Amino acid sequence: MNTAPHTPTELRPPADSVFSVRDLWKVFGPKADRVPADKELASLGAAELRERTGCTAAVRDVSFDVRKGEVFVVMGLSGSGKSTLVRCLTRLIEPTSGTISIDGEDVLSMDTGRLRELRRHRAAMVFQHFGLLPHRTVLDNIAYGLEIQGVGRAERRERATEFVSKVGLDGMEHRRPSQLSGGQQQRVGLARALAVDPEVLLFDEPFSALDPLIRRDMQEEVVRLHREEGRTMVFITHDLSEALKLGDRIALMQGGRIVQLGTPEEIVGAPADDYVRDFVRDVPREQVLTVRSAMRPALAGERDAGPALDPGATVHEAIEAVARTGENARVVEGGRCLGVVDHAGLLGVVAGVPVAPGKAVA
Ligand SMILES: Nc1ncnc2c1ncn2[C@@H]1O[C@H](COP(=O)(O)OP(=O)(O)OP(=O)(O)O)[C@@H](O)[C@H]1O
Numbered sequence: 308m309n310t311a312p313h314t315p316t317e318l319r320p321p322a323d324s325v326f327s328v329r330d331l332w333k334v335f336g337p338k339a340d341r342v343p344a345d346k347e348l349a350s351l352g353a354a355e356l357r358e359r360t361g362c363t364a365a366v367r368d369v370s371f372d373v374r375k376g377e378v379f380v381v382m383g384l385s386g387s388g389k390s391t392l393v394r395c396l397t398r399l400i401e402p403t404s405g406t407i408s409i410d411g412e413d414v415l416s417m418d419t420g421r422l423r424e425l426r427r428h429r430a431a432m433v434f435q436h437f438g439l440l441p442h443r444t445v446l447d448n449i450a451y452g453l454e455i456q457g458v459g460r461a462e463r464r465e466r467a468t469e470f471v472s473k474v475g476l477d478g479m480e481h482r483r484p485s486q487l488s489g490g491q492q493q494r495v496g497l498a499r500a501l502a503v504d505p506e507v508l509l510f511d512e513p514f515s516a517l518d519p520l521i522r523r524d525m526q527e528e529v530v531r532l533h534r535e536e537g538r539t540m541v542f543i544t545h546d547l548s549e550a551l552k553l554g555d556r557i558a559l560m561q562g563g564r565i566v567q568l569g570t571p572e573e574i575v576g577a578p579a580d581d582y583v584r585d586f587v588r589d590v591p592r593e594q595v596l597t598v599r600s601a602m603r604p605a606l607a608g609e610r611d612a613g614p615a616l617d618p619g620a621t622v623h624e625a626i627e628a629v630a631r632t633g634e635n636a637r638v639v640e641g642g643r644c645l646g647v648v649d650h651a652g653l654l655g656v657v658a659g660v661p662v663a664p665g666k667a668v669a
């Protein structure tokens with residue numbers, strides 16, 4: 308980590324940070340190191356950089372923290388650098404420059420043994436194409452990561468059996484991967500990663516090969532696992548609705564850079580630039596934004612009347628409450644009224660238009 312005295316506070320990892328990444332570059336091509344080191348080369352666009360140096364900058368000067376217990380989504384179009392970025396975290400791809408740490412430990416200075424430990428115990432990866440062993444049963448595939456760790460046979464079997472149920476594959480323990488549907492195979496991949504009890508799960512587009520219904524099932528599985536176990540996850544997707552559904556925070560990548568990093572509500576409610584705005588244009592805003600974005604201060608007499616909503620309620624839920632009761636809704640936290648949502652505020656959010664405070668309809 309850069310320890311220069313003028314390092315801004317926001318560049319120091321927060322206390323609950325699992326992965327902490329600063330100024331990370333991955334450049335493919337000849338003499339790749341000179342690109343991040345040279346201001347002029349570093350500022351070139353993709354085509355010009357390729358023409359001048361024969362290099363591709365897959366990840367460009369990226370900094371972020373993955374916090375303990377969150378689902379951190381990396382989203383972006385094909386070729387934007389998602390897989391490269393996530394593979395750099397465990398050095399499946401060797402970064403060109405920058406720093407990466409896990410729980411404060413420098414990943415780039417890890418020796419082979421320590422790196423193996425990182426990949427086997429601390430950060431397990433779930434791939435798009437499952438990566439199952441075709442001649443092994445479901446149970447043995449799930450136990451495989453434990454086998455590599457050197458866990459004894461009896462304990463492996465016991466732990467694997469537990470995860471068979473956890474991902475809903477009861478009764479299929481003795482099948483081989485070819486006897487399973489795509490969704491079931493991905494459940495095996497997920498169980499195998501979970502069985503080693505990693506601190507972080509890294510998913511590289513795990514569900515993109517699945518048909519929409521199975522995909523939804525698997526997304527719900529991830530949401531459930533996250534809710535029940537509070538496991539930290541880094542989840543790559545190019546699907547915006549998947550990102551919004553799963554992500555506590557989303558890093559939106561374009562051309563190797565993170566163009567915006569924020570909660571789904573921040574990305575949809577306050578896009579950082581035209582690219583992001585375009586990306587989220589078709590999102591039903593009322594499903595993502597919370598009542599906080601539609602709220603105005605309560606007038607006298609409004610604090611005790613009307614339906615009460617939690618500040619985390621969506622605008623969609625507020626519309627339902629207001630429509631059902633015919634009254635403005637109050638936003639209440641810990642017994643305190645934070646504000647009021649009325650028709651104008653709710654319509655303003657749906658239309659993407661801010662409501663002028665003076666014009667709020669009481
Ligand atoms: N080994 C490599 N050598 C040269 N260029 C590479 C290599 N691997 C990736 N790239 C380039 O780096 C860029 C980012 O690739 P990456 O695989 O990270 O994208 P992605 O966002 O994961 O895309 P997708 O959604 O298609 O999986 C692309 O332009 C790609 O062509």
Ligand SMILES: [Mg+2]
Pocket residue numbers: 389390391
């Ligand atoms: Mg990829």
